[in-house]
Amino acid sequence: xxxxxxxxxxxxxxxxxxxxxxxxxxxxxxxxxxxxxxxxxxxxxxxxxxxxxxxxxxxxxxxxxxxxxxxxxxxxxxxxxxxxxxxxxxxxxxxxxxxxxxxxxxxxxxxxxxxxxxxxxxxxxxxxxxxxxxxxxxxxxxxxxxxxxxxxxxxxxxxxxxxxxxxxxxxxxxxxxxxxxxxxxxxxxxxxxxxxxxxxxxxxxxxxxxxxxxxxxxxxxxxxxxxxxxxxxxxxxxxxxxxxxxxxxxxxxxxxxxxxxxxxxxxxxxxxxxxxxxxxxxxxxxxxxxxxxxxxxxxxxxxxxxxxxxxxxxxxxxxxxxxxxxxxxxxxxxxxxxxxxxxxxxxxxxxxxxxxxxxxxxxxxxxxxxxxxxxxxxxxxxxxxxxxxxxxxxxxxxxxxxxxxxxxxxxxxxxxxxxxxxxxxxxxxxxxxx
Numbered sequence: 001x002x003x004x005x006x007x008x009x010x011x012x013x014x015x016x017x018x019x020x021x022x023x024x025x026x027x028x029x030x031x032x033x034x035x036x037x038x039x040x041x042x043x044x045x046x047x048x049x050x051x052x053x054x055x056x057x058x059x060x061x062x063x064x065x066x067x068x069x070x071x072x073x074x075x076x077x078x079x080x081x082x083x084x085x086x087x088x089x090x091x092x093x094x095x096x097x098x099x100x101x102x103x104x105x106x107x108x109x110x111x112x113x114x115x116x117x118x119x120x121x122x123x124x125x126x127x128x129x130x131x132x133x134x135x136x137x138x139x140x141x142x143x144x145x146x147x148x149x150x151x152x153x154x155x156x157x158x159x160x161x162x163x164x165x166x167x168x169x170x171x172x173x174x175x176x177x178x179x180x181x182x183x184x185x186x187x188x189x190x191x192x193x194x195x196x197x198x199x200x201x202x203x204x205x206x207x208x209x210x211x212x213x214x215x216x217x218x219x220x221x222x223x224x225x226x227x228x229x230x231x232x233x234x235x236x237x238x239x240x241x242x243x244x245x246x247x248x249x250x251x252x253x254x255x256x257x258x259x260x261x262x263x264x265x266x267x268x269x270x271x272x273x274x275x276x277x278x279x280x281x282x283x284x285x286x287x288x289x290x291x292x293x294x295x296x297x298x299x300x301x302x303x304x305x306x307x308x309x310x311x312x313x314x315x316x317x318x319x320x321x322x323x324x325x326x327x328x329x330x331x332x333x334x335x336x337x338x339x340x341x342x343x344x345x346x347x348x349x350x351x352x353x354x355x356x357x358x359x360x361x362x363x364x365x366x367x368x369x370x371x372x373x374x375x376x377x378x379x380x381x382x383x384x385x386x387x388x389x390x391x392x393x394x395x396x397x398x399x400x401x402x403x404x405x406x407x408x409x410x411x412x413x414x415x416x417x418x419x420x421x422x423x424x425x426x427x428x429x430x431x432x433x434x
Contacts, residue, residue: 237271321350
């Protein structure tokens with residue numbers, strides 16, 4: 001599917017979708033529980049994959065009250081059953097990794113697979129860790145990529161693993177470790193990238209009554225624990241990764257004389273992507289975050305390029321690159337090599353697609369530099385690369401590009417922000433179907 005985005009001005013109020021990261025963890029935590037209710041979940045392609053996994057392990061996911069913002073889950077109470085069939089995680093790397101450790105708890109074997117993109121993403125360190133902890137975990141192609149075969153009763157213990165491939169490996173083991181006999185202690189061999197995502201995990205575990213903690217060399221979770229959410233339910237906060245596109249739209253294309261874009265649902269949380277507030281503020285946008293009310297105001301200003309380290313916030317790279325193409329001077333996005341391991345190589349994808357719009361970009365292995373002062377954006381057809389974050393970031397650039405920008409693969413926003421195009425239209429952007 002293609003969407004046309006014409007040069008536009010935006011203003012008005014909108015609401016952030018619920019957090020994808022929190023929703024994944026909450027659904028699986030509810031699966032580990034006897035029963036639980038998840039309030040305000042994000043229902044998207046990725047989170048539906050996690051719901052299917054919980055069902056495959058013997059849980060029941062009741063979506064009948066989703067209109068009221070409620071997901072009711074009867075869990076598998078700490079011991080997943082062996083699925084009747086292969087679990088298809090589609091394009092959701094988070095589902096695959098979190099469910100890999102859950103599947104390792106089962107007495108028999110689980111097969112996990114997904115689409116072409118997912119089957120190219122690395123899982124090797126997690127598979128090695130699961131095997132070191134006493135279960136079976138292997139790639140059918142012996143390359144660390146799905147399809148994966150996992151199972152044979154993970155018992156727990158201590159394991160060493162790298163921290164610079166994916167924080168989701170740590171999340172997976174901490175969530176599973178709480179219901180093992182021995183618990184799991186993780187010693188990190190390298191610096192942890194995307195560390196705020198593990199903090200999200202610790203926050204969700206705590207809300208479900210599970211104790212996990214930092215150690216001098218990594219993390220530890222005691223075994224023999226039960227998942228029991230406080231009050232029987234868990235409420236998902238707004239998603240700052242998605243908020244970043246709305247805030248960026250206000251920063252680059254706020255209507256003159258307006259208050260810009262006002263985003264509801266921006267409650268403080270452990271999300272590392274709250275860093276977008278500071279990034280846009282440093283670039284010169286008019287940013288005001290009322291944390292008590294959970295409202296973020298974003299409007300334009302004299303935008304200038306800055307340097308941003310995305311070691312802990314990889315999902316912000318596409319947004320920052322798009323804003324950098326509009327700002328004066330250079331925007332240097334550093335410490336970004338791990339961003340190449342997402343749904344697509346997001347570093348190359350943003351470099352190549354912004355160049356189609358007329359931006360001057362320099363790509364290095366660990367750095368992406370956008371030369372905003374040398375860029376004059378002009379509408380063109382760009383490719384979202386099957387990646388929701390690339391498609392949404394290119395739409396932000398399209399608000400400023402002269403003429404009309406056509407975003408191919410527009411349907412992939414369903415992964416994290418199903419209503420993105422509708423929200424953009426409601427804010428005043430000219431968005432039409434191809």
